[in-house]
Amino acid sequence: MLYILLILILLILDQVSKYIVVDKFMYGETLPVIGGFFHFTYVKNMGIAFGLFQDKTRIISIITVFAVIGIAIYMYKELKNAPVCEKLAYSFILSGALGNMIDRITREFVVDMMDFRGIWHYVFNLADVWINIGVFLLIVDYFIRRKQK
Numbered sequence: 001m002l003y004i005l006l007i008l009i010l011l012i013l014d015q016v017s018k019y020i021v022v023d024k025f026m027y028g029e030t031l032p033v034i035g036g037f038f039h040f041t042y043v044k045n046m047g048i049a050f051g052l053f054q055d056k057t058r059i060i061s062i063i064t065v066f067a068v069i070g071i072a073i074y075m076y077k078e079l080k081n082a083p084v085c086e087k088l089a090y091s092f093i094l095s096g097a098l099g100n101m102i103d104r105i106t107r108e109f110v111v112d113m114m115d116f117r118g119i120w121h122y123v124f125n126l127a128d129v130w131i132n133i134g135v136f137l138l139i140v141d142y143f144i145r146r147k148q149k
């Protein structure tokens with residue numbers, strides 16, 4: 001139950017942040033937060049990570065639905081006795097996948113807004129952050145288990 005609550009909280013944070021950007025920003029508008037380093041910039045991503053597969057929203061949406069269902073089934077069936085780190089990892093990944101899936105289905109694009117110009121030129125959102133945290137936690141979990149063996 002705790003992990004379902006975590007997924008819901010992360011999903012709500014993602015969707016609220018996207019709603020605020022769509023409601024308050026014009027498409028392409030940017031708001032500098034830290035000089036030339038971090039901006040909020042309203043971008044419509046018609047692809048997936050790093051802008052790959054632009055304008056393939058329909059096929060990406062179908063794949064995402066199957067991925068979300070697969071992750072949810074895996075979590076339900078396989079993670080009952082898994083370590084906390086692995087449960088957290090999949091909770092983050094599922095919430096991020098759900099957040100971007102909701103965008104693709106309801107808007108036909110993903111709302112991106114976090115623009116770290118000092119690091120790279122890609123713009124992303126909280127769902128992307130959640131997925132990356134989840135992947136990082138899976139890697140940490142892998143090395144913890146490997147060390148324990």
